Structure formats: structure tokens, C-alpha cells
Amino acid sequence: MGADLAIDWRAPHETDVAQTLGVLARGPGDPAFARSADGAIWRATLTDAGAATVRIVQRSHDLVRLEAWGPGAEAALALAPSMLGERDDTTGFRTGIESLDAAHRRNPGLRVTRTARVMESLVPAILEQKVISVQAHASWRRLLHAFGAPAPGPVPRPMRVPPSADAWRGIPSWEWHRAGVDPRRAAVIQRVAVRATRIEEAAELAPAEAAARLTLFPGVGPWTAAEVAQRAFGDPDAVSVGDYHLANYVGHVLHGRDMTDDEMLDALEPWAGQRYRVIRLMMAAGLRGRPRRGPRMEFVDHRGR
Incomplete structure (x- = not known):
């Protein structure tokens, strides 16, 4: 075809x-x-x-x-x-750090994407708040299969187009429940869907202004805004402050110790403007962060609540 x-x-x-x-x-x-x-x-x-x-x-x-x-x-x-x-x-x-500069030389095609489709990054980022990734991804799959439209064309497997803002607003409470999404996250998604036009306009703003617009909405904090900026805005500086693992990962890569978010930002300050790129290079280089000895986030089944 x-x-x-x-x-x-x-x-x-x-x-x-x-x-x-x-x-x-x-x-x-x-x-x-x-x-x-x-x-x-x-x-x-x-x-x-x-x-x-x-x-x-x-x-x-x-x-x-x-x-x-x-x-x-x-x-x-x-x-x-x-x-x-x-x-x-x-x-x-x-970067001035040989391992990272070597990773940059080995990965010259690694670019920061800019989809300019804000809701398509914002909704899954909200789903990923305070839960483990596998749980958020399962919710995303269920919601798209239930409320997204079939993707046009000869797709290699069944694919779905993400729902429109109207469709997100119209999802009933029991469907959020079946998808494992608690009422707080569901309410945040439906709240931003009401102002989807205004939110999509953020793609044409400077990164700082775009993030500021997103965080005006209750339930959309710096972590969520950064996750959107890394995908929809093409921001090479967006750091996911508040991530469960990131500060300790960066801390161990750069200084061999755990860090708070503020300490991580201080450590990344030499690369202000390119901090997300530096973090991606750390990962592309396969640099190891904190040894996995501490507790991991637990799966929370909201369907039984």
C-alpha cells in the first residue's frame, strides 16, 4: 500500500x-x-x-x-x-569530561527531538507520576486501545492514534479505574485536556516560557514539565528534577555518591543550557550510577481501591 x-x-x-x-x-x-x-x-x-x-x-x-x-x-x-x-x-x-566527550563522538547522530505535539507528551508524563514505569506504560496502552483511533496505513502491528482532548475529557471514572489510574492523575489529565489548545501553543514558546505555562496547571510540576520539554519542545537543558533515580545516578557518575536534586543541579551547572544532553550522553556511554541496593518503587494497584 x-x-x-x-x-x-x-x-x-x-x-x-x-x-x-x-x-x-x-x-x-x-x-x-x-x-x-x-x-x-x-x-x-x-x-x-x-x-x-x-x-x-x-x-x-x-x-x-x-x-x-x-x-x-x-x-x-x-x-x-x-x-x-x-x-x-x-x-x-x-563537556570537558573525556568519557562523555568520547560518547558524543561515538554518537554524533543523537539529537533532541521536538514533536511539537504537547498533549501527546504531557498525558503519558502525568500517567508516570509517582508510579513505576511498567505500571504507567500499562495504563497508557489500555487507554489508547480503548479510546484512541486505529492508526491509518499499513502498520506493522495494531497501532492507535492518541485520543483527542475531547476524548481524554470524556473518559468515565470507571475506565480510569480499570486502567490503573488513580483519581488524582485522572483529574490532572482531564483538567489539562480542557485547556488543550492553550497547552499546544506552548510548543512555539521559548523553553522557559513553555515550562512556566505547563506548571500553571495544578498537578503539573517541574518533573512533568521537563519530561514534556525533552520530547515536545526539543529542550536540551530540561532536567527531570524529582525523578526517583536521576539525582543519585548523576551523583554517582560525576562524583561517586548520592545526591539531592539541588546537589545534582549544582553538579550540572557547568553545562547549563545542555544539561539534558549531558545526561543522555551519560546513558549512551553506559556509565553506571548508584548500585541498586536501596528499595525500589512498589507497584500500586489502584483498581482495587
Whole structure:
């Protein structure tokens, strides 16, 4: 089945599709994200023009084949270069730490994505508040299968387009309950869905202004805003302050000890403006953080409450 629209896009710099877009997947079974056997990445999205599925194929270090299906195909392809890091220029970037600079040299195509679809990053970030990732991902899967639309095109497995703001607002309480989402997180999602137009406009603001707009909403704090900024805004400086593991991970990589969030921010200060990129390079380099001796977050089953 031929695509509704297709283009070959040449990036202005080396771009690794899998590394750049990997942060958009919400767990291995994300209904809106898939990798097919031929190495292509598929993403289902809801644009202002309607639903779309985009197939992304790496042709060379800077050449990408983009194919799209659905009423939102044209809009999705217009956003695709930004999603692939077109605006993310790392020319001259150095950390001054050999292991990280070596990781940067080994991963020249690692870019910070910018989807410009804010609700599609905000809703799963809210689902991930105060619960373990596997639980949040299960909730995301159930909600998309129940309330998302089938993704257009010859998808490699059943995929779903994330729900519209109206659909998020209309989910009844018992469906949140069945999806394992407690009333507080459900209320936050429905609250932001009421102002979805205003929230989507944040993608065109400077990162600090965009984060400030998000955190005006009760239940959307700095951690959630940073998780959105890393995906929807293309912010290379967004640090997920309040993350259960991040401060200790960074602390052990840089100084061999646990850290508080404030200490982590102090340690990252030399790279202000690029702190998220530095953290991603730590992970790309395989640098080990704190040994896993402490307690882990527990699975909380909200369905029985």
C-alpha cells in the first residue's frame, strides 16, 4: 500500500533516527510507536489536520525516508524534520569530561527531538507520576486501545492514534479505574485536556516560557514539565528534577555518591543550557550510577481501591 505522502529528507547534520526517536516510546508495547522488522520506526500521531501514521527509515547518516498516511499526513511530514532534531545543532559542544566527550563522538547522530505535539507528551508524563514505569506504560496502552483511533496505513502491528482532548475529557471514572489510574492523575489529565489548545501553543514558546505555562496547571510540576520539554519542545537543558533515580545516578557518575536534586543541579551547572544532553550522553556511554541496593518503587494497584 503506497503512502499518501512521501519525502526524502536530508538532515543538516548526522542524525540517528533510532536514538533520537527512542525517547518517544512509552514502553515496549506502546500502541502509538513501533519498530518493524526492516528497521523502520512507525509513529501514530494526532495533528491539527487529523490522524496520521508516519514511517521513518534511515537511508544514510543524514538521509531519511518519510512516508505518511491519513488526513494528517501532510501536517505530520511538516513536523517530521523537527521531530528528527533538525533544530538541534551540537556544533562545538564539549563537556570537558573525556568519557562523555568520547560518547558524543561515538554518537554524533543523537539529537533532541521536538514533536511539537504537547498533549501527546504531557498525558503519558502525568500517567508516570509517582508510579513505576511498567505500571504507567500499562495504563497508557489500555487507554489508547480503548479510546484512541486505529492508526491509518499499513502498520506493522495494531497501532492507535492518541485520543483527542475531547476524548481524554470524556473518559468515565470507571475506565480510569480499570486502567490503573488513580483519581488524582485522572483529574490532572482531564483538567489539562480542557485547556488543550492553550497547552499546544506552548510548543512555539521559548523553553522557559513553555515550562512556566505547563506548571500553571495544578498537578503539573517541574518533573512533568521537563519530561514534556525533552520530547515536545526539543529542550536540551530540561532536567527531570524529582525523578526517583536521576539525582543519585548523576551523583554517582560525576562524583561517586548520592545526591539531592539541588546537589545534582549544582553538579550540572557547568553545562547549563545542555544539561539534558549531558545526561543522555551519560546513558549512551553506559556509565553506571548508584548500585541498586536501596528499595525500589512498589507497584500500586489502584483498581482495587
